[in-house]
Amino acid sequence: MNSLGNIDKDLLLNIKCKIEALSGLETKKEWVQKDYDFLVFFIEEKTGVKLSLSTVKRIWKNEYNRLPHSTTLDTLSKLAYEKDWLSLKTEWLDNQNTPRPIPKKVKGKPKSQIVYTVLILFLIVLGILFILKIRNTGPKGDLESVSFSIKKSVENTIPNTVVFSYNIEGIKADKFFIQQSWDTSRRVEVHKGSKEKTDIYYIPGFYTARLIADDKVIKEIPVHMTYDDWFMAVRQPISNVTTFDKKHWIDAPYLGINKKSLEAKIDMEKPFQLSYYYVKNFVLDGDNFNYSCDFKMEPIEAISCPNLSIHVQAEKGHYWIMFSNKGCESELSLQLGELTYNGKDRDLTMFGTNIYHWQRVNIKVVDKQLEFKLNGENIFLSTYTQSIGEIKEISYFFSGNGVVDNVELKDLKGDNIFYDDFSQNTAKVQE
Numbered sequence: 001m002n003s004l005g006n007i008d009k010d011l012l013l014n015i016k017c018k019i020e021a022l023s024g025l026e027t028k029k030e031w032v033q034k035d036y037d038f039l040v041f042f043i044e045e046k047t048g049v050k051l052s053l054s055t056v057k058r059i060w061k062n063e064y065n066r067l068p069h070s071t072t073l074d075t076l077s078k079l080a081y082e083k084d085w086l087s088l089k090t091e092w093l094d095n096q097n098t099p100r101p102i103p104k105k106v107k108g109k110p111k112s113q114i115v116y117t118v119l120i121l122f123l124i125v126l127g128i129l130f131i132l133k134i135r136n137t138g139p140k141g142d143l144e145s146v147s148f149s150i151k152k153s154v155e156n157t158i159p160n161t162v163v164f165s166y167n168i169e170g171i172k173a174d175k176f177f178i179q180q181s182w183d184t185s186r187r188v189e190v191h192k193g194s195k196e197k198t199d200i201y202y203i204p205g206f207y208t209a210r211l212i213a214d215d216k217v218i219k220e221i222p223v224h225m226t227y228d229d230w231f232m233a234v235r236q237p238i239s240n241v242t243t244f245d246k247k248h249w250i251d252a253p254y255l256g257i258n259k260k261s262l263e264a265k266i267d268m269e270k271p272f273q274l275s276y277y278y279v280k281n282f283v284l285d286g287d288n289f290n291y292s293c294d295f296k297m298e299p300i301e302a303i304s305c306p307n308l309s310i311h312v313q314a315e316k317g318h319y320w321i322m323f324s325n326k327g328c329e330s331e332l333s334l335q336l337g338e339l340t341y342n343g344k345d346r347d348l349t350m351f352g353t354n355i356y357h358w359q360r361v362n363i364k365v366v367d368k369q370l371e372f373k374l375n376g377e378n379i380f381l382s383t384y385t386q387s388i389g390e391i392k393e394i395s396y397f398f399s400g401n402g403v404v405d406n407v408e409l410k411d412l413k414g415d416n417i418f419y420d421d422f423s424q425n426t427a428k429v430q431e
Contacts, residue, residue: 041238139213315389337384
């Protein structure tokens with residue numbers, strides 16, 4: 001019989017698997033930042049309870065020495081099975097501890113013992129065959145023969161239809177899929193005998209499309225969905241995307257959305273995510289550059305801990321840097337190349353600030369060593385090891401309503417690669 005601790009862990013694992021299935025997130029060894037962001041918004045949308053990003057990461061990565069707080073367990077239990085943790089655990093224990101009838105011994109019937117022994121051996125053989133089948137599942141064939149490529153229907157335009165061309169004839173698998181990005185809800189099934197499949201991208205960005213056989217990724221290709229200007233979108237819930245064209249931008253010398261336009265599309269009394277994207281070939285090394293911008297947010301009663309995530313996406317990696325109002329730093333996290341920091345087990349209070357007033361951020365990267373400044377003061381240093389390649393996208397994700405100004409990318413010589421102060425027609429990219 002499992003100890004109490006093992007039962008708790010087994011039950012939590014079961015709850016996590018159920019939530020992954022409900023949210024459409026696939027079970028895999030490594031999730032990227034956006035997977036965890038999606039899960040945070042999904043849990044909040046379904047339960048009305050906002051768990052911190054670091055808490056969700058710690059639970060899904062099994063990085064805890066004791067069980068999470070009881071309120072967190074209740075939230076996850078109710079989402080998965082519509083029962084609080086204690087009720088679910090009691091039911092779980094009852095099912096595991098249900099007594100089984102003990103067979104009566106029958107004297108003088110050796111044949112029944114033989115039949116019983118044969119039955120046990122038969123079940124053991126079936127179990128071994130089942131284990132072998134599990135170990136041998138997965139696509140078979142020459143994976144090198146698989147081809148996978150894309151063609152965009154237009155350039156610098158959103159929405160944009162992409163034609164995926166593929167050859168899977170030499171592979172044996174039960175099912176094949178194409179997934180256009182990290183988002184598992186954007187997965188479509190493909191079949192042998194076909195060579196092409198189309199799909200639409202509604203948001204610009206630098207994506208990795210995957211060709212999947214059963215649950216194994218057999219081919220990946222980059223998909224760079226560029227756009228000719230800033231692109232604005234809002235999510236409420238995270239799975240529902242609403243976009244805004246330029247007529248909805250705020251009439252001011254900085255980037256923002258008209259509040260009336262925002263109120264017409266979402267409920268300002270509920271959590272939402274506002275995003276700004278600029279996606280181009282910046283022709284700038286992501287391991288050596290200077291970046292700066294100004295930002296601020298608007299107070300919203302429904303959002304007690306507003307934050308901003310600055311995203312710099314490159315060919316082989318990215319930076320994800322979060323800032324919050326003072327007092328909310330425990331919910332922050334950083335992704336710097338292959339390195340991850342979270343505010344639950346790392347002091348990130350230097351990324352807390354008065355987010356309702358203009359803040360200036362400077363990021364300098366020299367040969368994979370990062371230096372962060374906030375309002376002219378050094379706040380953080382870090383060094384990663386795996387090159388991330390050329391920069392392909394800069395974007396901003398506000399948990400609430402925010403604005404951006406004076407966005408600038410420079411090489412280490414000081415030459416401007418991109419600059420926008422949001423005066424008329426000031427955005428410039430060196431192609």
